[in-house]
Amino acid sequence: MPEPRDxxxxxxxxxxxxxxxxxxxDTLEAVEAARVDLLGRERGRLSALLKSLKDLPIEERKRLxxxxxALKDAIEKGLESRRKALDAKALDAGLAAARIxxxxxxxxxxxxxxxxVSETLREMTDILSRLGFALAEGPLVENDRNNFExxxxxxxxxxxxVQDTFYLxxxxxxxxxxxxxxxxxxMEANKPPIRIMAPGRVFRHEAVDASHSAVxxxxxxxxxxxxxxxxxxKGTLSLFxxxxxxPKAAIRFRPSFFPFTEPSTEVDVRCLLCAGAxxxxxxxxxxxxxxxxxLVHPNVLRxxxxxxxxxxxxxxxxxxxRLTLLRLGVPDIRMLYENDVRVLEKLS
Ligand code: DAH
Numbered sequence: 001m002p003e004p005r006d007x008x009x010x011x012x013x014x015x016x017x018x019x020x021x022x023x024x025x026d027t028l029e030a031v032e033a034a035r036v037d038l039l040g041r042e043r044g045r046l047s048a049l050l051k052s053l054k055d056l057p058i059e060e061r062k063r064l065x066x067x068x069x070a071l072k073d074a075i076e077k078g079l080e081s082r083r084k085a086l087d088a089k090a091l092d093a094g095l096a097a098a099r100i101x102x103x104x105x106x107x108x109x110x111x112x113x114x115x116x117v118s119e120t121l122r123e124m125t126d127i128l129s130r131l132g133f134a135l136a137e138g139p140l141v142e143n144d145r146n147n148f149e150x151x152x153x154x155x156x157x158x159x160x161x162v163q164d165t166f167y168l169x170x171x172x173x174x175x176x177x178x179x180x181x182x183x184x185x186x187m188e189a190n191k192p193p194i195r196i197m198a199p200g201r202v203f204r205h206e207a208v209d210a211s212h213s214a215v216x217x218x219x220x221x222x223x224x225x226x227x228x229x230x231x232x233x234k235g236t237l238s239l240f241x242x243x244x245x246x247p248k249a250a251i252r253f254r255p256s257f258f259p260f261t262e263p264s265t266e267v268d269v270r271c272l273l274c275a276g277a278x279x280x281x282x283x284x285x286x287x288x289x290x291x292x293x294x295l296v297h298p299n300v301l302r303x304x305x306x307x308x309x310x311x312x313x314x315x316x317x318x319x320x321x322r323l324t325l326l327r328l329g330v331p332d333i334r335m336l337y338e339n340d341v342r343v344l345e346k347l348s
Pocket of ligand 1: 179221261291292317
């Protein structure tokens with residue numbers, strides 16, 4: 001025979017501790033634990049007691065039943081008021097933590113920056129202006145005379161082909177293919193001595209790939225004075241390129257051909273990626289092309305009304321995108337136009 005249950009003792013123990021346990025619960029988790037312990041459907045101690053009331057004689061049931069239900073109500077009320085108090089406390093703490101302190105300095109704003117091509121252009125014109133070159137400009141829409149004829153580019157020259165040049169429909173006009181027509185405009189409108197730089201956009205009818213774009217930028221330079229020689233050209237371009245690429249940049253002058261200069265030269269820099277050892281970027285040659293230049297052809301001077309017996313000069317044309325890629329150490333011209341912030345941030 002099991003011991004007969006001592007209902008009164010069980011009841012006393014439970015009712016004495018229950019409300020106390022509820023009022024001591026100081027987190028929402030503790031409130032829930034107290035609820036499960038007392039009122040849980042499966043194992044709650046009060047639930048169990050209430051369930052077993054049915055085994056008692058009727059008088060006992062009448063005596064204990066209302067007490068037990070009153071305790072259950074009291075526990076439920078106690079749990080609810082603990083929950084409310086703890087919720088309010090959490091809310092207060094949250095509000096205190098989120099308080100706005102208007103005296104704090106604001107978080108730093110991300111700063112905008114110049115596009116790398118603009119940055120290169122700005123540095124180029126900056127260096128040239130310190131070397132005495134004044135800013136000159138010409139229109140993007142040009143005529144054949146300034147873009148080709150005045151520059152001694154013969155009628156059958158491949159550059160004139162519609163493959164290379166954007167012509168305007170129904171008009172004798174084109175999008176300038178280089179900044180060199182600014183030379184013609186300036187020499188026709190001004191007497192020597194002349195020392196100008198002409199930065200700007202140029203256009204070629206070209207499929208876009210890693211090293212070609214249909215729209216890009218050049219900086220043109222023109223210097224006309226008495227007895228200007230290749231030595232002046234070499235000195236000026238050496239200063240110009242070292243200013244842009246750093247004092248250690250090694251450059252070389254290689255004979256070349258342009259219709260509007262004689263003699264003509266192309267300027268290379270020792271590959272900035274492999275230091276001359278030969279890599280994919282410099283096509284294993286150890287050198288990278290920077291620009292074209294030369295002494296202004298007498299035909300060009302004459303075309304503009306300048307006497308080649310009195311005056312001579314040099315000219316040069318630099319591609320800005322190519323130089324920007326070199327400075328960024330980025331292999332593909334298209335990366336300059338995709339506006340990936342990681343690329344854009346590299347040059348400022
Ligand atoms: N106009 C040439 C081009 O776009 C570049 C150039 C070469 C410009 C030699 C010059 C020069 O002034 O002297 O390809």
